[in-house]
Amino acid sequence: MAYKLRRRTFSAIIKAVGLLSLSVFFSLESQAASFASNVLCRPDLASGRRNELANKLRTITGWHDLSFDEHGALRLGKAAPSGGSETARNLLAAAVSGEKLMVLEDASNRADVVFCSVVEGLWTKDEDEKPPVFVILIDFADFSRVTGDRVALAAFNVGWGVLHEIDHVVRDSVDPKRAGEAGECEDVINKMRRECGLAERADYHFSFIPGTSEGILTMKLVRLAFEQQQPHTNKKKRYWLIWDANLVGGLKERILTAGFR
Ligand SMILES: [Zn+2]
Numbered sequence: 001m002a003y004k005l006r007r008r009t010f011s012a013i014i015k016a017v018g019l020l021s022l023s024v025f026f027s028l029e030s031q032a033a034s035f036a037s038n039v040l041c042r043p044d045l046a047s048g049r050r051n052e053l054a055n056k057l058r059t060i061t062g063w064h065d066l067s068f069d070e071h072g073a074l075r076l077g078k079a080a081p082s083g084g085s086e087t088a089r090n091l092l093a094a095a096v097s098g099e100k101l102m103v104l105e106d107a108s109n110r111a112d113v114v115f116c117s118v119v120e121g122l123w124t125k126d127e128d129e130k131p132p133v134f135v136i137l138i139d140f141a142d143f144s145r146v147t148g149d150r151v152a153l154a155a156f157n158v159g160w161g162v163l164h165e166i167d168h169v170v171r172d173s174v175d176p177k178r179a180g181e182a183g184e185c186e187d188v189i190n191k192m193r194r195e196c197g198l199a200e201r202a203d204y205h206f207s208f209i210p211g212t213s214e215g216i217l218t219m220k221l222v223r224l225a226f227e228q229q230q231p232h233t234n235k236k237k238r239y240w241l242i243w244d245a246n247l248v249g250g251l252k253e254r255i256l257t258a259g260f261r
Contacts, residue, residue: 037096038131039166041072041104049106049140056159060196061088085195087188088163095166100132102169104162107137114250115142116161118168136165142248149239152226155198156241164189179205199228199239206250209242220245 041050050068058066062084063077074096081089095102103121107113121133143158167173167185176183182190183204190200202225209221222245227236245251 037069037073037075038098038100039074039092039096039102039104041068041074042106043072045072045104045106049138052140053104053138053158053162056157057088057092057162060085060159060163060192061092063089066092083196085192087195088192091163091167091170091188091192094170098170100134100169101130102166103133103135105135105137107139108141110137110139111249113137113139113142114248115139116158116165118165134169136162136169138162139248142243145247146241146243148223148241149226151199151228152224152239152241155193155201155226156224160189160193163192176204179203179207199226201225202227202238206245218246220251222250 050072054067058064058077061077062081063079064082065077065079067075069075074092076089076092076096107117116136116138118134118136121135123130123133138158138161140158143156143161146153146156164185167188171185171188173185173188174183175185180203182201186201186204193200206222206224209223221242224241226239226241228239229235230237
């Protein structure tokens with residue numbers, strides 16, 4: 001059951017540079033024969049990466065027994081959740097039992113993947129008999145390059161990135177084109193953050209740190225805003241994440257496009 005990627009416009013998701021040249025073949029036959037879970041790891045997604053992702057998803061969902069099984073299939077928790085986000089649990093439950101297959105691929109250090117993105121795949125044989133397939137590209141390295149306020153870091157990691165892409169697939173949600181908006185996809189992710197007591201992403205797009213956009217600096221520092229309502233006041237406090245866009249990518253886009261496309 002091999003498939004290859006093909007570029008097809010899927011909502012407003014796919015704008016990454018270089019995807020046209022991307023063609024990936026692999027077999028899912030060694031994985032779940034009948035897709036007991038519709039969220040699967042590619043066979044070459046290292047166990048350390050799977051654990052890293054599962055660990056973040058456990059914290060977000062409160063399902064402390066969530067895991068990837070020996071076939072790379074995402075298994076949700078069977079035990080009652082402890083804390084975490086109900087909205088995230090509902091999204092993952094819809095993803096693993098839905099009609100679309102999602103394959104998780106390690107895209108670390110790829111210049112065309114800014115944190116995470118999703119592309120639609122194409123079965124090479126018997127497409128009519130198989131579910132629609134989407135490949136979620138995860139640049140684990142990008143997440144390690146982010147620094148900033150601790151409050152914001154808790155609201156922006158590989159778990160949040162993958163949930164963002166899953167929401168695109170499950171709900172066909174889109175990201176905003178204009179700066180200053182989180183967008184309908186991040187609105188849902190922000191609801192999950194609220195349920196976890198975390199800061200919310202204030203903007204889908206990142207921006208240059210003032211004074212650093214011009215010149216010949218080898219670093220292109222950019223920032224992304226998060227905010228959180230302060231207890232007992234009507235005020236929201238702003239928190240920032242910072243990274244070097246020369247390393248993470250996204251500078252070639254017309255708008256400075258944040259991760260989680
Ligand atoms: Zn997106």
